[in-house]
Amino acid sequence: MKKMSRTVLLSMVAGGSLMLVSTLAPSMAGAAAPVRGTVKIATQSPLSGGQSALGVDIKNGAELALERLKGPLAELGITAQLAPYDDQANPDTGVNNAKQIVADPSVLCVVGHYNSGVQIPSSEEYHSAGLANVSPGNTNPKVTDRGYREVSRIVGRDDVQGAVAAQFANSKGIKKVFVLHDKTAYGQGIAEFFKREAAKLGMQVRGFEGTEEKANFDALLTPIIATKPEAVFFGGIYDQASVFFKQAREKGYKGMFITDDGYDSPEAINIGGPALLDGGGLYYTTVAGPAKLYPGTAKFQSDFKAKYGADPKPFAAQGYDSMAICLKAIEAAAQKADNKLPARQAVAEEVRALKDFPGITGPINFNAKGDLTTAKYFVIQVTAADSAKWNDNAIAQTLDIAPPQ
Amino acid sequence: MQPARSPTAPGRSIATVVLGQLCLPLGQIVAYVIASSVVLSLLMVAISLALAGSAVDQACVEGLGMNLFVFTLVNLPQVLMDGMTIGFVYATIALGYTMVYGVLEFINFAHSEIFAIGAFVGVELLIALTGAKLLPGISVLAACAYLGLAIVIAMIAAGLMAVAVERIAYRPLRRAPRLVPLISAIGVSFFLQDLIRLVESLTTGQFHRIIPTFGNFDQRLSLASFPLQDNQIEISIQVKSIIVIAAAILMLVGLNYLVNATRMGKAIRSVAQDQQTASLMGIDVNRYISLTFLIGGALGGAAGVLYALKFTRIDPFVGFFPGLKAFAAAVLGGIGNLTGALLGGIVLGMLETFAGAYLSTFTMGAAGAEYKDILAFAILILVLVFRPSGLLGEEVGHKA
Numbered sequence: 001m002k003k004m005s006r007t008v009l010l011s012m013v014a015g016g017s018l019m020l021v022s023t024l025a026p027s028m029a030g031a032a033a034p035v036r037g038t039v040k041i042a043t044q045s046p047l048s049g050g051q052s053a054l055g056v057d058i059k060n061g062a063e064l065a066l067e068r069l070k071g072p073l074a075e076l077g078i079t080a081q082l083a084p085y086d087d088q089a090n091p092d093t094g095v096n097n098a099k100q101i102v103a104d105p106s107v108l109c110v111v112g113h114y115n116s117g118v119q120i121p122s123s124e125e126y127h128s129a130g131l132a133n134v135s136p137g138n139t140n141p142k143v144t145d146r147g148y149r150e151v152s153r154i155v156g157r158d159d160v161q162g163a164v165a166a167q168f169a170n171s172k173g174i175k176k177v178f179v180l181h182d183k184t185a186y187g188q189g190i191a192e193f194f195k196r197e198a199a200k201l202g203m204q205v206r207g208f209e210g211t212e213e214k215a216n217f218d219a220l221l222t223p224i225i226a227t228k229p230e231a232v233f234f235g236g237i238y239d240q241a242s243v244f245f246k247q248a249r250e251k252g253y254k255g256m257f258i259t260d261d262g263y264d265s266p267e268a269i270n271i272g273g274p275a276l277l278d279g280g281g282l283y284y285t286t287v288a289g290p291a292k293l294y295p296g297t298a299k300f301q302s303d304f305k306a307k308y309g310a311d312p313k314p315f316a317a318q319g320y321d322s323m324a325i326c327l328k329a330i331e332a333a334a335q336k337a338d339n340k341l342p343a344r345q346a347v348a349e350e351v352r353a354l355k356d357f358p359g360i361t362g363p364i365n366f367n368a369k370g371d372l373t374t375a376k377y378f379v380i381q382v383t384a385a386d387s388a389k390w391n392d393n394a395i396a397q398t399l400d401i402a403p404p405q
Numbered sequence: 406m407q408p409a410r411s412p413t414a415p416g417r418s419i420a421t422v423v424l425g426q427l428c429l430p431l432g433q434i435v436a437y438v439i440a441s442s443v444v445l446s447l448l449m450v451a452i453s454l455a456l457a458g459s460a461v462d463q464a465c466v467e468g469l470g471m472n473l474f475v476f477t478l479v480n481l482p483q484v485l486m487d488g489m490t491i492g493f494v495y496a497t498i499a500l501g502y503t504m505v506y507g508v509l510e511f512i513n514f515a516h517s518e519i520f521a522i523g524a525f526v527g528v529e530l531l532i533a534l535t536g537a538k539l540l541p542g543i544s545v546l547a548a549c550a551y552l553g554l555a556i557v558i559a560m561i562a563a564g565l566m567a568v569a570v571e572r573i574a575y576r577p578l579r580r581a582p583r584l585v586p587l588i589s590a591i592g593v594s595f596f597l598q599d600l601i602r603l604v605e606s607l608t609t610g611q612f613h614r615i616i617p618t619f620g621n622f623d624q625r626l627s628l629a630s631f632p633l634q635d636n637q638i639e640i641s642i643q644v645k646s647i648i649v650i651a652a653a654i655l656m657l658v659g660l661n662y663l664v665n666a667t668r669m670g671k672a673i674r675s676v677a678q679d680q681q682t683a684s685l686m687g688i689d690v691n692r693y694i695s696l697t698f699l700i701g702g703a704l705g706g707a708a709g710v711l712y713a714l715k716f717t718r719i720d721p722f723v724g725f726f727p728g729l730k731a732f733a734a735a736v737l738g739g740i741g742n743l744t745g746a747l748l749g750g751i752v753l754g755m756l757e758t759f760a761g762a763y764l765s766t767f768t769m770g771a772a773g774a775e776y777k778d779i780l781a782f783a784i785l786i787l788v789l790v791f792r793p794s795g796l797l798g799e800e801v802g803h804k805a
Contacts, residue, residue, distance in 0.1 A: 050720065052610045183775070206468055209765060209773045215716035215723065218487035219761020220774045222480050227469050239613065243718045250623050250643060251483075271615050271718060275623070 036077040036334075037341050041066065041326045042101045043319070044094060044112035044122065047086035050239040053267045054315055055114050058136055059084050060308050061300075061319030062111045068303070069324055072331050076339050080327060083107060087118050089237075094118035098125035108347045109134065109326035111319060115237075116140030116158075116186035123151050132348035134325050136318035139261060139287055140189045144370040150348040152366050154321055154359065156287035156375035158186070158260075160401050162193025162235075165258050165285045168379045168397060169231050170201045174256060177203055178229040180220075180244070182236030183210040190260050191235030198233075214240050217247045224248070231256040231280065238268035245282065249275040256280030261287050264314040264380075266390035274385035282382040283396060288361075289378045290391035291317040293398075296360040311391055321359035325351060371403040422666060430661040430744075434654060437748045438492075441755045442485050449763060453477040456767070464769045475634055476766060482640040484762045485755075490646045490715065492754025493653035497708040498731030499738070499746035500660060501567075501701035507677045507741040508697045509575070511583055514590040516705055517728020518597035519567045523706025524713045524723060525601055527559035528614045540619040548620025549648075556652065556710045563706020567698040570597075576691070601721035613720040616713045622648065649711045656704055657747055663700070664743065673697055677741075730757070737785055739795030748796055756781040 043062045046055035063082055070080045085101065087094035094113065101107050102125050110126055110133045113119035119138040126133045127148045135143060135153035139161060143153055169177060177198055181191035188210060195205050206227040211220055224232065225248070232248065232255065234241040241259050248257075257276065263284040269276070276282045291297040291304075291312045300320055304312040329350035333342030336350075357364040365373045379397035383389075453473040456462050462473045469476060498520055505513040534540045534551060543551070574593045578586045605612040622645040629640040664670035675683040676693045684690045712727060713719045734753040738745025761777035788796065 048606055048610050048612065050611070050613045056610065204468075207765065208770065209775070211773075211775050213775075214720075215712075215718055216491060218491065219484075219758045219777055222483045222487065222762045223476075223766060223774075226476060226480050239718070243716070246717055250625065252625060252639070252641070273618050 036339065038079045038081060038106055039073075039330060039341060040081045040083040040104065040107045041323060041330075042083040042085055042107050042110045042112070043323075044085045044087045044097055044101075044110060044118075045114045045319075046089040047084065049088050051089045051114060051237060051265075054137075054265050054313055055086075055089070057308075057313040057316040058111070058114060058319035060304070061136075061312060061316035062323035064300070064304055064307060065320040065323035066327070069327050073327060073334070076331065076334050078330070078334060078341065080330070087113060087115075087122070089115050089118060091118050091121050094122040095125060098122040102126065102129040102131060107131065108330050108342065108344055109351075111136060111322040111326060113138050114315065115184065116143055116189070117184040119143055120185055123148065126150050130343075130345040130348060132326065132329060132344065132351050134322040134351060136322040137261075137288065137315045138186075140186050142185065142189075147369060149352065149370075152325075152351055152370035154318055154325070154361065154364055154372060155261075156377050156401070157371060157403055158190040159193045159404060160375070161260060161285050161287060161377055162190045162195075163197040164377045164379065164397075164399060164401070165190075165233065165260065166194050166197035166201060166203070168283065168285070169198070169233070169256070169258055170203060172231075172256065174231040175203055176206055176227075176229045177231045177233055178206050178224050178227060179208045179233045180224075180235070181210050182234075182240055183212055184236065186262065187234075187236035187260075189235070191233065194233050194235065194258075215243065217244050218251075221248055221251050221253075225251055225253050229255060231258055234259045234263075236260070237262040238265045239271065242268045242271035242276070245276050246272045249278065254279035257282045259284045261285060261314075264288060266313065266387035269382060269385055269390065270387045272385075277382060277385060284380055284382070286314065286378050286380060287375060288314045288318055289376075289380060289395075290314060290393075291360075292391060293378065293395070294361045296358075296362065300360050317361050321361050321364065324359060325354065325357060325364065328354060328357060367403065369403070374400045374402050377401055426662045426666040427658055430658050431654070433744060434657065434747065434751075437751050438489055441492075441752050442489075445488075445755055445759050446481055446485070449477050449481070449759065450474070452767065461767060461769055465766055469766075471634070471636055473766070475636060477763070478633055479636050479638055480762055482638060484758050486640075486642050486646060487762075488755035488758035489751065490649050490754070491758060492751035493650050494708055494712055494715070494727065494750075495731045495734045495754050496747045496750025497653045497656060497704050497711070498727055499735040499750045500657070500743065501705040502732050502735040503738075503740055503743060503746040504697050504701040506735070507743075508673065508694055509579075509586075510741075511575075511586050512590065512732065513570075513575075513698075513701075514587070514728075514732075515570050515574075515593040515597060516567075516701070517724035517731075518594050518601070519563050519570070519702045519724075520705040520709045520712070520728060521601055521719070521721060521724035522566050522597065522709070523559040523563035523702075524709030524719045525605065525614065525721075526562040526706070527555040527710030528616050528713050528719060530555045530558055531617050531619070532614065535617040535619065540617055543619065545621055548622070552620070552622075552648070552710075552714070556707050559706040559710045560703035561706075563709065564699040564703035566597075567702025567705070568695050571695060571698040576694075598721050598724075605721065613718055614713075615718055620644075622714060645714050649715050652707065652711055656707060660700065660704065661743065669693075669696070733782065733785055737788060737795055739797040742795070742797050745795055745797040752796070753781060753785070756784055 043059045045058040046052050066082050073080050085097040114137050116138045127150050133151045139158045141159050179191050179195045181187040245257050264286045297317050329347050332350040333346040352366050367373050377399045381394045381396050383394045465473045501516045574589045575586050602612045624644050625641045627641040672688050672693050680690050734749035735746045738749025757777050760780040761774040765773045
């Protein structure tokens with residue numbers, strides 16, 4: 001209790017000083033807009049740790065969007081600010097951050113989470129506070145299947161993605177697969193959908209295992225290789241999957257690797273090395289892919305490179321679009337609220353009310369659950385053992401699929 | 406024993422030293438490896454035969470196209486190799502726990518972070534060498550030399566860190582009740598973890614590291630291959646597994662020599678037996694306790710580099726599980742007993758690898774490889790219930 005009141009006090013002080021700044025700024029610029037206050041848009045993604053390469057770019061994408069698109073809000077006299085949080089890909093940290101975010105009344109929208117396993121518990125906090133959450137990368141069905149009005153996502157779902165992976169393997173003539181996952185909500189979820197579809201397609205699932213091991217896969221690998229699978233599917237994130245793949249190749253496994261959008265990071269190939277591309281090759285499905293897959297991202301790519309000195313990593317464009325949606329929804333809600341600072345619930349309603357919102361990753365429409373009415377899915381083959389060429393990997397398939405009802 | 410031929414007398418022949426201090430521990434190592442391999446292999450084969458014709462066997466035939474017995478045999482050589490490799494890593498770490506316990510009778514929980522520091526120092530050096538374009542495309546011999554350099558530097562860094570930890574966090578508490586330095590050790594462990602995290606994330610925000618690929622360490626050497634029904638039994642070993650095992654054996658034998666056949670070792674043993682009497686005999690107790698930490702820490706640091714070489718990826722928390730398991734191995738073998746730590750490490754590594762490889766098939770997928778630690782530690786509990794002082798017990802004479 002004591003801690004919370006201190007947080008509120010701090011944020012009031014911070015908000016107060018910011019209002020002071022924003023009162024000064026327009027008058028110096030000579031603008032006529034009436035000053036109504038400051039709103040914050042929080043981002044939550046892993047900014048440190050093994051998955052930070054992607055998490056940082058989600059934040060950077062959102063930051064770039066805020067910089068470029070805050071104009072309309074400024075005309076209404078509302079200063080929009082970024083409040084980045086580091087969830088460390090850890091559910092506990094994510095929920096603690098979510099509590100802080102919810103306690104700050106000036107936060108009206110959250111762009112967030114890279115890991116479904118972090119988003120799901122954290123969004124319970126957003127839900128009970130009526131705070132809008134636009135997800136740039138969470139694919140577990142449960143993210144939207146809970147039917148929360150506040151939670152929307154701009155990427156596809158794992159029940160579709162897992163099936164896409166299984167269908168792709170089937171189209172490559174794979175008959176025997178081994179399925180492995182990382183025991184997180186995300187990894188286990190997609191692995192189960194893969195397994196279900198594979199069985200439906202008449203493929204033989206020779207084993208289904210979960211592991212939290214990050215380094216020593218010896219004990220696990222020996223029986224996997226003895227079952228002679230033609231493909232191994234890994235449901236999980238690249239920092240674990242790549243180590244596993246590397247050790248599998250070292251143990252003499254020659255077949256195909258298939259994995260998921262958690263693998264979509266240039267860092268993956270640095271960990272795994274060139275051996276991964278041997279034999280049956282390395283494929284992953286993704287709901288995002290490199291920004292250049294989207295026609296609308298040309299300017300985003302050059303701006304991003306100019307500002308951050310590197311090409312945007314996967315999910316950075318989704319971070320940009322999530323922020324754009326937040327800003328648009330706040331603007332719409334503010335207009336309806338007679339240009340006053342809008343209520344959280346109103347912002348959440350406006351996110352869902354967007355029609356054909358022109359995102360850089362394509363037009364965005366949400367269905368009643370908060371899924372895109374059609375989402376993109378890609379199957380990508382890793383073609384170079386060089387992280388600088390990650391964005392040039394071969395696109396094996398591009399699909400537009402509506403979510404299951 | 407005749408006084409004229411006391412163990413430290415200069416007149417002792419080289420043959421005695423070679424026989425007693427080098428061949429004996431080598432023989433012990435080989436005996437332990439063979440014994441635990443044979444016992445566990447026979448156990449697995451017996452289980453697979455006992456289950457022949459059962460639902461488990463049928464499920465195996467349906468799913469994998471071979472019966473349980475064949476499945477067991479096909480996997481056996483690889484499981485033994487893997488178990489041995491990780492067993493030697495555990496044994497090398499366990500020596501650090503057991504040496505400190507022998508001398509101070511407390512568990513140095515910070516040892517797992519000393520291991521992590523060794524891993525990071527070694528890997529950072531190799532990364533720097535790769536950055537300087539010294540590593541890619543070099544000959545096997547040069548690769549081994551650079552790896553040796555990384556191991557030595559890591560040993561120095563980890564050893565010095567262990568000495569510093571002892572000086573700062575344990576020495577002031579030496580007269581305090583036994584629990585106090587234990588808590589201090591846990592505190593140091595957390596502190597070091599976050600210190601590594603802080604230092605490593607300074608540049609990029611990423612605090613894991615990948616050991617660079619160089620030399621031919623990832624290659625497999627095929628030793629033998631023979632058919633069994635429709636299946637091929639492959640016996641092959643990775644170059645890096647050989648390096649891990651060879652380096653571990655070298656260190657174990659070296660340590661054995663150091664502790665049992667040199668004046669320095671004699672002093673360490675005397676401190677372990679009775680600090681006060683040792684100091685009355687003119688032995689600088691503090692110095693030899695520091696030395697114990699230096700040796701234990703150096704072994705831990707070397708194990709860290711070997712671990713990184715074998716398993717590719719390290720992060721600041723990398724020491725936790727190997728450390729915990731090595732501690733368990735030290736207890737299993739009889740804490741305070743050097744040979745015991747070696748035996749405990751090999752047994753635990755084997756147990757864990759066997760459980761991971763066979764549990765899933767033997768339980769029809771009900772308990773997967775993720776339960777390997779549960780099984781390994783359940784057996785550990787059983788052993789300790791019946792032999793509380795560990796497999797070999799506490800040999801007071803060889804404490805330290």
